[in-house]
Amino acid sequence: MADREARKQKVIEALNTARAMELFAITQYMNQHYNLDNMDYGELAMNMKLIAIDEMRHAERFAERIKELGGEPCTSFDAVVNKGQEVRAIYPFDSNLEDDTIDAYNGFLAVCREMGDNVSVKLFDAIIEEEQLHYNYFDNINTHIATLGDTYLSKIAGTPSSTGPSNKGFVLGQGAA
Numbered sequence: 001m002a003d004r005e006a007r008k009q010k011v012i013e014a015l016n017t018a019r020a021m022e023l024f025a026i027t028q029y030m031n032q033h034y035n036l037d038n039m040d041y042g043e044l045a046m047n048m049k050l051i052a053i054d055e056m057r058h059a060e061r062f063a064e065r066i067k068e069l070g071g072e073p074c075t076s077f078d079a080v081v082n083k084g085q086e087v088r089a090i091y092p093f094d095s096n097l098e099d100d101t102i103d104a105y106n107g108f109l110a111v112c113r114e115m116g117d118n119v120s121v122k123l124f125d126a127i128i129e130e131e132q133l134h135y136n137y138f139d140n141i142n143t144h145i146a147t148l149g150d151t152y153l154s155k156i157a158g159t160p161s162s163t164g165p166s167n168k169g170f171v172l173g174q175g176a177a
């Protein structure tokens, strides 16, 4: 096994890659939130905002762990945000993104375990569970749009987009975590 410092660096690298993925998701979901709001799909806009808030919490948790390990949390991401996506493009895209994220985080969790960092293992474990709930939600909406199409979308049109005073996000707001 590599020495302690080398093992720590491997974990920091995994945490920072995950943090960059969160920073991308935050920015992508915020863009979709504004689009959905413009298109008047209030309920979808509201949930998108709440999920973006979940991703902000994830980005913070990764940063806190990186700091604990003596690393520097990254501040940018490589991917390009897709602007102005149509409602029918958003949900397949987001289901895929969450699916890819779950895959990647399972890989990072394995790295942390191999490096003997059980605190980071638990962090990835907890966040993977939340990404699974995001996936379930996006996949569910995707299925509604695919099967019911305009009938479903016309029911959503004009619904309120306000998240109210709570900024707990999607997972904690539903008491799902």
Ligand code: FE
Pocket: 022, 025, 054, 055, 058, 127, 131
């Ligand atoms: Fe996340």
Ligand code: FE
Pocket: 025, 055, 098, 130, 131, 134
């Ligand atoms: Fe997510």
